[in-house]
Amino acid sequence: MEYLEIRRVSKRFGDVAAVSSADLAAAKGSITVILGPSGCGKSTLLRIIAGIEAPDEGAIYLAGRDITGAGPTQRNIAMVFQDYALYPHMNAEKNMTFGLIMRGVGRREAKERAARAAVLLGIEGLLDKKPGALSGGERQRLAVGRAIVKEPSLFLMDEPLSNVDAQFKAAMRIEITRLIRDLEGTMIWVTHDQVEAMAMADTLAIMKSGTIEAVGAPRGLYEHPPNLFVAGFLGNPPMNIIPAGSAAYRRLMEDGPAGTDASAIVGVRPEDILIGRGKFTATVLFREDLGFETRLTLAIADGPRHETLTARVVGTPPDVGGTVRFSIDRRRLHLFDTITERRLE
Numbered sequence: 001m002e003y004l005e006i007r008r009v010s011k012r013f014g015d016v017a018a019v020s021s022a023d024l025a026a027a028k029g030s031i032t033v034i035l036g037p038s039g040c041g042k043s044t045l046l047r048i049i050a051g052i053e054a055p056d057e058g059a060i061y062l063a064g065r066d067i068t069g070a071g072p073t074q075r076n077i078a079m080v081f082q083d084y085a086l087y088p089h090m091n092a093e094k095n096m097t098f099g100l101i102m103r104g105v106g107r108r109e110a111k112e113r114a115a116r117a118a119v120l121l122g123i124e125g126l127l128d129k130k131p132g133a134l135s136g137g138e139r140q141r142l143a144v145g146r147a148i149v150k151e152p153s154l155f156l157m158d159e160p161l162s163n164v165d166a167q168f169k170a171a172m173r174i175e176i177t178r179l180i181r182d183l184e185g186t187m188i189w190v191t192h193d194q195v196e197a198m199a200m201a202d203t204l205a206i207m208k209s210g211t212i213e214a215v216g217a218p219r220g221l222y223e224h225p226p227n228l229f230v231a232g233f234l235g236n237p238p239m240n241i242i243p244a245g246s247a248a249y250r251r252l253m254e255d256g257p258a259g260t261d262a263s264a265i266v267g268v269r270p271e272d273i274l275i276g277r278g279k280f281t282a283t284v285l286f287r288e289d290l291g292f293e294t295r296l297t298l299a300i301a302d303g304p305r306h307e308t309l310t311a312r313v314v315g316t317p318p319d320v321g322g323t324v325r326f327s328i329d330r331r332r333l334h335l336f337d338t339i340t341e342r343r344l345e
Contacts, residue, residue, distance in 0.1 A: 009058030036207035078147035278327025
């Protein structure tokens with residue numbers, strides 16, 4: 001049995017299936033990231049793990065114990081919310097110690113735990129300040145500190161970086177990942193940010209409409225997506241999806257790999273479109289210069305219409321309006337069944 005196991009968990013709100021037969025396991029000391037678009041059920045699943053919501057079906061096990069019917073305070077779980085949920089009338093130290101004291105921890109021990117957590121997080125000089133006097137980054141550290149002092153069996157993070165700027169977000173995900181690993185903690189992290197997910201996760205679970213679509217190592221899911229949704233969702237820019245019968249399909253796949261079903265949906269990552277050589281041609285419709293790389297939108301003519309592909313270029317990019325030659329690394333093509341949308345090996 002894994003350290004955390006979610007077995008066939010479902011939750012409905014009226015006619016809406018927020019979570020449907022979810023299965024997920026996490027090893028002790030690991031970081032599992034639940035990734036998906038807004039409204040897919042990932043926060044609901046996290047609240048079920050925390051005991052804030054009760055599942056309609058299924059069971060949850062933590063460290064070998066069935067906690068399905070246990071209340072939040074009986075689970076020894078710490079949760080950091082998107083808005084941090086700090087007490088505005090208490091200073092930083094009291095924000096960290098209040099929950100401990102309410103659970104019966106002595107005041108002296110509570111203050112010692114808060115002091116140790118503050119040093120770990122670099123906020124030891126801010127313990128007398130209230131949340132309103134702290135910056136967004138300091139409030140974020142305080143929320144994490146309040147979770148750490150509980151010495152929980154499991155950390156739950158509900159999009160804690162969604163309200164901070166991109167530069168600070170990158171620094172904080174590194175800091176939180178390092179801290180959790182130093183503490184040998186087990187963490188479930190919920191996000192809609194795939195960069196965050198790919199950077200932090202040991203195990204990645206991708207959700208869609210209440211269902212866990214795929215679970216695996218981030219690199220494995222990126223390179224071998226099990227279905228069309230995961231293929232199109234994971235990646236920035238996303239995978240090019242080429243439907244059978246389209247102009248792009250006819251021109252690019254007419255001499256496709258041996259054994260390829262002519263009706264299969266074809267996916268190709270932007271980095272696998274090789275600009276500057278090859279037998280195919282396209283017009284550069286748009287160009288995004290991003291420093292290290294450039295993203296190109298290529299137009300493939302189909303009479304008066306055109307279809308587009310996205311490519312990534314490192315080095316000097318071609319001009320907008322120009323014609324480029326390109327090839328596709330056929331070893332890197334992804335094929336999906338047109339009906340089930342499952343991967344074809």
